[in-house]
Structure formats: structure tokens, C-alpha cells
Amino acid sequence: MLIQYVLVAASIGLLVLFLRRRGSARTAAGTKLAFVLFVLFGAYAALRPGDVSVVAGWLGVGRGTDLLLYALVVVFTFATLNIYLRFKELELRYARLARAIALEAAEPPSHVPPGD
């Protein structure tokens, strides 16, 4: 089926894109591995949807597509949370940078008698 080629191509494309993206040294290796597994699973699911349906049957989920949908929801939630935390961390660094600039340029009062 055509959709199989499309999905596998998309999976490989994502994998390449992800692995080639350098610079963010702090991306944990665990996340990378999880992502690779996820992509491989996606490709496999596209090639042999029957197997996914079997697994779905074991788990008591009706169809393979439903299983994929549920997995997607979990992954999406996880990713959102990760991004949120990442964002907070960046915000903190940004605040520290702004603070350093502010303290550098602090202005002591020019002489004004107190309580006037």
C-alpha cells in the first residue's frame, strides 16, 4: 500500500532530521534512544499493521490504530511536559542574564536628603 511507503519515508526523514540536529548538547542520550525506538516502531507499524493489531488485542484495545493513538497521546503529554520544563530552565537563565546586566548598571542615589 502507498501509505506504508509514505509512513516509512516520514519516519526515516524524522530520524535523520533529529540525529543531524546538533548544538543542544544537553539533550539527554536517553531521549535520543527513546526517539529512535519510537521511529523504528512507527516504521514497523506501518509495514505490518497486522502485528500492531495483535498487540492491541493482547492489551484489550480494539484495533492497532487505537493502540497507536493512545501511545501518541502518552508521548505527546510527555513531550509537552518536557518542553515546559525546558522552557522554565531557559527562562531562569534568561532572568540571570538580565539580572547581571541590571546589577552592572545599578544607579546609587544622587544626594537627596531623606524624608523631604
Place this chain on the structure above:
Amino acid sequence: MSDWPDVWLIVPVFNEAQVIGEVVRNARKTFDHVVCVDDGSRDGSAVEIRAAGAHLVRHPVNLGQGAALQTGVEYARAQPGARYFVTFDADGQHQVDDVVAMLGRLKSEDVDIVVGTRFHGDTSHIPWIKRLILKTVVLLSPRTRRLGLTDAHNGLRVFNRTVAEQLNITLNGMSHASEIVEMIDRRGWRVAEEPVTILYTDYSMAKGQSVINGVNIVFETMLKSRAGH
């Protein structure tokens, strides 16, 4: 020279040009050292602060009240002779007399930090919706209750050098009050409460935290990243 040469008032300011001059001038009748952290105001706050004779530290961008407090504390603790630190609101809600009473307790009792509370004696001046929410926050926080605090979100605090040195507010927005309570607990600072009067003027009510923001505070506190420690 005043009676309090070793006290620093830290005032986070965001768009308070209308009132900040008066608040600073009033505070400087009693205290020599006032540092205002202008958190990226777009009005004439900075001009008013300069004219009133306070130290001025300006964030190049708006970061939030928590970040402004941290900046103010870092500025004040680097000043020679600074021993006592006060966090004071810019909107005129807080009373200098209360600060003096709290400083007295900090000096005479064995405590590191004194926080203001609105919930001693008559509380009828506090708008009921505010009272309900503040009470709920305390009820929901086992830590606040364990420490014997009745008002976790009071902006008026007086503390010593130990606290100032260790203070590290990582939540930039309005959730810093919960974060400070957490720090009191984790770092084992000795804490006491002092009844204070908060003047609820139309101005301060319009500027104050909205009720909806409570949801943000709960969320941020729960998801607080450990990365900042």
C-alpha cells in the same frame, strides 16, 4: 543617618509611577537604604524612583516579581554594612511601622526571618474573596501549616544575612511566595510571624494579583524544575 543604617528595603516595581515616589519618600523618613528594582516598567517609574532618592536597579526586560526580588536582594547583600533586609511592596499597601516592629523581633528573638500575616485579630478589612483564597492556599499547603504560617502570600518580610545569602528565587513570576516558604522549610530558617496591616486601596486592588493567577501559582509550584538548584 537614621536609626537603621544596616537595614535595606527591597521594593520590586512594575509600572507604579503614580505611587512609587510617595512610597519611597515615606519609607526614607525611617530608612536610609531603599533599593527599587524597576522590572522593565514602561511608565515613568524610574524617574520617580531617582527623584525620591532610592537606589535604582533596572531590568532591561520585564521578568516578573520573583526575579525582581532576587535582583534586589543580590544588590542589597553586596552593599557594605547590610545586615537586615526587608521586602516591601511598591503599591503602598505596607506600613513602615510594621517593618519597624518586625525588625525589633528579628533582633530580639532567635529567628532568621519574620513574615507578615494578615490573619491575626480582625480580618474584616480584607476583601472576602481574597480571604477565602489565601485561606485555601494555606489549607492546601502542608508545609505552610507545619511551619505555623497563616499567610504564605504576604509580600512583607524581614530577614537577616543568612537568609539573604542563601535566597535563590528561581520562579520569576508570582509563585515566589510559595518558593520562599519551601526554602524556609528546606534550609531550616527559623521563622516567626508578625501581624501586619495591609492597606487595600482602589489602586492596590486594581494592581494586585488576580484570583485566576492562583491557578498559575499552584501549577508552577508543582512542576518546578529542579534544574535551578
